[in-house]
Amino acid sequence: MPDERAPWPSAADPLGEALHFLELRGAFYCRSEFTAPFGLELPPLKDHLWFHVITRGSCWLDAPGAQPRRLTGSELALVPHGQGHRLRSEPGAPTPSIFELERERLGERYEILRHGGGGERIDMVCGAVRSDHPAAGRLLALLPQILVLDPATDPARLDWIQSTLRLMAIEAEGLRPGGETVITRLSDVLVVQALRAWLENDPAARSGWLGALRDPLIGRAISLIHREPGRHWTVASLADQIPMSRSAFAARFTELVGEAAISYVTRWRMHLAATALRDEGATVAELASRFGYRSEAAFARAFKRVVGSPPGAARRTLPAPSQQTGSISTTYSSTSTATG
Known part of the structure; x- marks a missing residue:
């Protein structure tokens, strides 16, 4: 029988076919308010994609296997292979584990982090999503260690990033019923949009399984x-x-x-x-x-x-779906146990 879980994209839309399989599940969302100098280390999360959006200022992103990358306002960065990585205001700044920092927990999947030395302000939206669909691994395996989308090169993308972040901020401020779910779904949208841009523009998306889809x-x-x-x-x-x-x-x-x-x-x-x-x-x-x-x-x-x-x-x-979401502490704990 045909898979009827969701409407299928047109057979003439191979990129839509690939994105259809992601079925992202938001696991964690954090509004981060930093002041220079600052640094922190984020844990590896098996089968998750980390994302970071700079909404004010700039910082450095350092992930294994990739050159440190300076992120500036409105850039969207993905760390797509679940790797642990570091964020800091400047190269060489100390990076304590996020678990050593005080965080304000507002829900199972939503936290606020304030950290730094009192200097220049850096605001970020950070989060982690996962996909359990069997085809997702084929797509995600092709991605680089760090994927950065610079909306300045595409005004239309800058507009949707800013619009999505505004909606997330409105939900975060009010925390109305269902607001946590809305925030995580908007996070999914940010990630899918970044992957869409990569699929459309990167030569690596024209080889292997993706090339076969085309x-x-x-x-x-x-x-x-x-x-x-x-x-x-x-x-x-x-x-x-x-x-x-x-x-x-x-x-x-x-x-x-x-x-x-x-x-x-x-x-x-x-x-x-x-x-x-x-x-x-x-x-x-x-x-x-x-x-x-x-x-x-x-x-x-x-x-x-x-x-x-x-x-x-x-x-x-196999972990149950209820074990695959929750606060960053819960998710990391269950992942650490599963991976040894």
């Missing part, structure tokens, strides 16, 4: 697999849908995607199955039927081959 033939085949993961797909049936010859389709798919078409079908199904085990409490019998397997045993064998453990063991080790 291909008018193979991109259509990938979309069909995504929409109907339970259909009995074969190389021949996929080639017929394009249409291409079976041999030409198989060779082109492997060349662009990096794996054979049927291997991709199986991997896609098993990632969706892992998500269903966690989020829906689905049974093995239900998943076998949903993804077109004739028996529970056949499904379980495919699941173990792709995921590395049987469905029952995976269900016990």
Whole structure:
């Protein structure tokens, strides 16, 4: 059956196809009011994207594997691989852990941080979001260690960043019912807009899986697999849908995607199955039927081959959605426990 969780973008919109899979979940939001000199270290958060927006002044961002970057007013920076990193007013400024600093907690996912030596004012909006969709990893793995969007080069983007931040500020000041949810959703919008800009402009977005999505033939085949993961797909049936010859389709798919078409079908199904085990409490019998397997045993064998453990063991080790959000302290604690 087609995936009906959300409206699909047009098959002619490969960038929309990629962004559709993000399904971001806001985990943490912080309004930061700094004065120079200041510095702090933010923790690694597995499977999260950190974002920072400078609303006043400037500061330095230092992340592993990337050159330190000076951020100025209205620039939006992503640290997309969950890495720990540092923010500071100037190179060499001490960077205590954020857990050593006093923070005003206003909700499960919203805090205010005030820190610094009393000099020049630097205001920021900071936060972390995560995506659990199986395709998200393919997209995020292509991103650089630090991704910075400078709206000054694009007045339209400057306008939407400022408009989004104004809405976040209004919600933060009033903290009306549902305000925390609105703030985290607006954070998601900031991240998606930054990723959209990267997808549109960076040459890296034209290779690998994203490049395959852009291909008018193979991109259509990938979309069909995504929409109907339970259909009995074969190389021949996929080639017929394009249409291409079976041999030409198989060779082109492997060349662009990096794996054979049927291997991709199986991997896609098993990632969706892992998500269903966690989020829906689905049974093995239900998943076998949903993804077109004739028996529970056949499904379980495919699941173990792709995921590395049987469905029952995976269900016990996958964190529940309720464990994937919360204050930065809660999120970091659960992540540290999970990663060792």
